Amino acid sequence: MPTEILITPTATPVKVGPxxxxxxxSYLYMDGTTLVAVPSGSFIMGEPKGKDNPPHQVSVxxxxxxxxxxxxxxxxxxxxxxxxTSPDGIDNPNFGDPAYANKPVVGVTYDQAASYCVFVHARLxxxxxxxxxxxxxxxxxxxxxxDKPTCDLLNFGKCVGNLTSVNKYPNGKSYYGALDMDGNxxxxxxxxxxxxxxxxxxxxxxxxxxxxxxxVTRSAAFDTDAYLLASARRSSVDPASHTNELSFRCVVDDxxxxxxxxxCQSVSAIIDALSVSSVCPNLSITTQQSxxxxxxxxxxxxxxxxxxxxxxxGVENCKLISGAASSYPQTYQCTSQTTAVMNSSCxxxxxxxxxxxxxxxxxxxxxxxxxxxxxxxxxxxxxAYNYDPLNKCCSIVPGTGVSYPACPAGxxxxxxxxxxxxxxxxxxxxxVTQQSMVVDPSKACTIQGVNNCKLxxxxxxxxxDSFCPTFCICLPxxxxxxxx
Numbered sequence: 001m002p003t004e005i006l007i008t009p010t011a012t013p014v015k016v017g018p019x020x021x022x023x024x025x026s027y028l029y030m031d032g033t034t035l036v037a038v039p040s041g042s043f044i045m046g047e048p049k050g051k052d053n054p055p056h057q058v059s060v061x062x063x064x065x066x067x068x069x070x071x072x073x074x075x076x077x078x079x080x081x082x083x084x085t086s087p088d089g090i091d092n093p094n095f096g097d098p099a100y101a102n103k104p105v106v107g108v109t110y111d112q113a114a115s116y117c118v119f120v121h122a123r124l125x126x127x128x129x130x131x132x133x134x135x136x137x138x139x140x141x142x143x144x145x146x147d148k149p150t151c152d153l154l155n156f157g158k159c160v161g162n163l164t165s166v167n168k169y170p171n172g173k174s175y176y177g178a179l180d181m182d183g184n185x186x187x188x189x190x191x192x193x194x195x196x197x198x199x200x201x202x203x204x205x206x207x208x209x210x211x212x213x214x215x216v217t218r219s220a221a222f223d224t225d226a227y228l229l230a231s232a233r234r235s236s237v238d239p240a241s242h243t244n245e246l247s248f249r250c251v252v253d254d255x256x257x258x259x260x261x262x263x264c265q266s267v268s269a270i271i272d273a274l275s276v277s278s279v280c281p282n283l284s285i286t287t288q289q290s291x292x293x294x295x296x297x298x299x300x301x302x303x304x305x306x307x308x309x310x311x312x313x314g315v316e317n318c319k320l321i322s323g324a325a326s327s328y329p330q331t332y333q334c335t336s337q338t339t340a341v342m343n344s345s346c347x348x349x350x351x352x353x354x355x356x357x358x359x360x361x362x363x364x365x366x367x368x369x370x371x372x373x374x375x376x377x378x379x380x381x382x383x384a385y386n387y388d389p390l391n392k393c394c395s396i397v398p399g400t401g402v403s404y405p406a407c408p409a410g411x412x413x414x415x416x417x418x419x420x421x422x423x424x425x426x427x428x429x430x431x432v433t434q435q436s437m438v439v440d441p442s443k444a445c446t447i448q449g450v451n452n453c454k455l456x457x458x459x460x461x462x463x464x465d466s467f468c469p470t471f472c473i474c475l476p477x478x479x480x481x482x483x484x
Contacts, residue, residue: 018257018377019358021062023176028357030260030382030394031074031120032406035064035252036133036177043132044139045198047232052195058128059204064257065125065133066249068166068179068409069104069187070116072096077406078119081383085112091244102165102410102426104185104247110215110239113188113248121259121380122250124190127216127234128206129251134182134218134231136175141230143174143181149229154183155222156229162222163245165426167410178249182229185247186217193236214238221245258377263385263405264393266369267413268354268362269423275353280346280429281307285437287340295333296441297321298340302328309345314338314439334439343434348416348424367421368404 019025025037042059072095078084087095091107094100108116117123125133134143144153151159153172166180173179181187191197191208193216208216214236220229222245237246270276281304288297298318302310305328315332323330334340356362356369363370371393381387381394385405388395396404407413407423414424 064252073101075105117250125251127191156183188248264395273427278346313341
């Protein structure tokens with residue numbers, strides 16, 4: 001990896017305003033989202049022959065919109081901070097699983113979505129703002145234009161059949177650079193729904209009816225048919241509803257863009273997965289019970305015998321009987337219940353072209369990005385960070401367990417080599433692999449019984465010895481119970 005000179009940020013930042021709001025402008029926000037600018041102006045909202053969305057001209061003011069749907073990682077930060085409540089466990093059973101970190105958070109109600117946006121000093125988009133960000137000023141049928149939907153543009157129909165990462169389809173981005181605005185999941189927007197609202201809605205910044213029974217949702221889901229994908233299409237649901245295909249994104253008003261202070265330190269990112277190659281180990285844990293020795297034999301295997309990142313746990317009270325700590329396989333004899341754990345990390349090679357956000361300088365020796373001190377507007381920080389009044393930036397609070405700011409949405413925080421950090425695309429294999437297994441030697445001596453014995457049978461409650469548990473088994477009447 002090439003060595004670069006680290007330039008220390010200046011102690012007295014020069015106040016430079018946030019980027020001007022114009023087509024193509026973007027801004028890395030505090031929760032890892034890249035905001036894209038949507039300048040003020042008019043566009044044609046609705047579609048010909050629309051029953052609840054007839055065409056009409058609408059003008060909206062300047063705003064910044066999340067370029068991606070809010071991810072599980074982002075929402076979990078809000079949940080861990082105690083501000084957001086958990087998504088529904090049936091709709092989103094993998095919330096908190098690193099393998100699903102960059103998929104859109106689903107299983108959230110309207111209020112949960114709105115609460116997250118407030119947490120990051122933002123709000124849900126209005127229906128008009130969402131449609132303009134998706135269709136552009138010329139009223140495209142779809143975010144990418146007017147060409148028919150295909151599986152390289154979005155996740156719909158039978159392309160995948162489940163959720164995908166929020167930045168998987170760059171070819172399907174909108175005129176303003178917003179990703180995933182069609183397909184993958186529906187999205188909550190701020191408006192109440194009324195079938196006839198467009199007939200009398202204001203032409204400037206419409207905000208929807210004052211009240212109602214249902215809230216508007218936009219976009220489409222991973223299983224939506226092609227004929228339902230037009231960006232002007234409206235749908236609505238009970239605001240208390242939550243499903244496995246309903247998510248959201250937020251909007252930041254231009255005057256609020258500088259509410260937060262910048263991070264003092266962030267993590268560099270690899271945008272192009274071709275810049276990285278990796279080799280990831282296959283791990284396995286197997287067990288074999290022995291009633292004779294009152295033990296369970298646990299074998300750990302790693303297809304990289306000398307894996308420098310391999311580690312095992314849960315065998316502190318077990319005896320190593322085969323193999324060595326620095327090689328695989330390793331077999332342990334355990335005489336008490338435990339949870340055996342094995343983990344490792346992928347080995348990365350060819351990591352190059354790491355970049356930092358604007359106003360950050362790369363320290364190539366660590367992969368971290370240091371703020372250059374050129375912007376100092378806001379003075380607020382997200383939980384787990386403290387405002388540094390000297391350098392006018394947000395630094396980590398010691399002891400919180402949070403190492404570095406969030407990676408950009410759709411990327412995964414990775415330790416590629418010891419003491420070197422980088423945010424990698426989802427298309428690069430997960431950095432950490434792990435296996436675990438509950439080991440219970442007592443099961444080697446347990447005969448599974450029944451609650452009721454058939455006619456001409458009796459229940460024999462017997463203990464093999466002081467180690468094995470009592471078991472229940474049905475035996476013929478008069479049959480002598482075993483003693484060992």
